[in-house]
Amino acid sequence: MSAPTWDHYRSFLSVLQTGSLSAAARRLGLTQPTLARHVEQLEQALGGARLFTRSPQGLAPTDLALRLKPHAETMAAAAAAAERATEGEAGAMTGTVRISASDVIGAEVLPALLRELRARQPGLTFEIVLSNTTSDLLRREADIAIRMIRPTQSALVAKRVGTVELGFHAHPDYLARHGTPDTLDDLTAHTIIGFDRDSSATRGFETTGVTFDRARFAYRIDNQIAQLSAIRAACGIGICQTALGRRPPRLTHLFAEAFAVPLETWVTMHEDLRQDPRLRLTFDHLCETMAAYCADS
Structure with missing residues (x-):
């Protein structure tokens, strides 16, 4: 048969x-x-190799299928990017912009920033990828990404917009019931909210002198939005962005002088997309508004 098409993959x-x-x-x-x-x-084009075997749970992928998976995902991302590129009229502020951001930034910060932009440009549509993993802009998994680490790929346009500060916070109701710790050492007598199995959120904390031991956490969850919700619900003391701590319900920032973790914040896009008016407009808007958010941290 002829070479497999995108439909097959x-x-x-x-x-x-x-x-x-x-x-x-x-x-x-x-x-x-x-x-x-x-x-x-597709199996015939691959020389008759099997891609799936039947199992009680359904169709199980073979080793060949698993090796093909990242390539098929790259093709899917490219196809979606091509579809976005053809939306709208040339030069018009219409069409879809796909933005990748961490769970917390995507849920707590982006909505207000994009609301302002769409009010001015109602022809824009936004797709938000909530992920704490770094989306691969080179594979077009997203058009624009907000990252808390400096991008290293040379094919990306990246602008540092500031730093987001993290610190220990607690709801006043929790502190009223359990007392306010005066020092970091006092945390041993308190309920601490932290990670379950994913310790990646604590990267960059090495210089603080605080040890993040999973056994110390009385409330464990890997989702950072859920961690923030637990802090706001007075379940215990946890780490969140200081700018979010000042939002209702206002949290008490603990140990502000003794513990602070600044995270560099970057807005990035692929250099080939700079000439697209809607992408450039969104990129510039996010750089400006994220810089203002960082300044408030």
């Missing part, structure tokens, strides 16, 4: 993600026989 990736032909077909709006034929044709 898209069907393959959908089966890989859903674990069944029927679910994959529903996701793509195809009939099950059509989708099964795509997978079979």
Whole structure:
């Protein structure tokens, strides 16, 4: 047969993600026989190697399928980016902009920033990727990313907009019931909110002199939005961005002089996208408004 097309790989990736032909077909709006034929044709193009085996849980990917997965994901990201690029009229402020940001920035900060921009440019549509992993702009997984680490890829346009400061915070109700710790050592007598299995959020804290021991946490959760919610609900003492701590319900910032972690904040995009008016406008807007947010930290 001829070389496999994107349709073949898209069907393959959908089966890989859903674990069944029927679910994959529903996701793509195809009939099950059509989708099964795509997978079979891809297998034939690969020399007859099997991509899936049947298991009690559904279709299990073979080793070959797992090796193909990142390449199919790259193709999917490129196809989505191409679709976004064709939206709207040339030079017009219309179409979709896909933005990647951490859970907390995406949930707590971005909505207000993008509300202002869309009020001025109602033709823009925003897709937000909430992830604490660094989206690969080179693979077009997102058009613009807000990162807390300095990008290293030379093909990216990156602007440092400031630093976001982290610190220990607690709700006044918690402190009224349990007392206010005067020093970091006093935390041993308090309920601490921290990570469960993912300690990556504590990277960069080495210079603070504070040891983050999972065994010390009485409230463990890896999602940083949920951690912030727990602090706001007076469940205990935890770490959050100081600018968010000043929002209602206002939290008490503890040990401001003894413990502070500044995170460099960057707005980035692929250099090839700089000529797209809607992407450049969004990039400049995010640089300006994120700089203002950092200044408030």
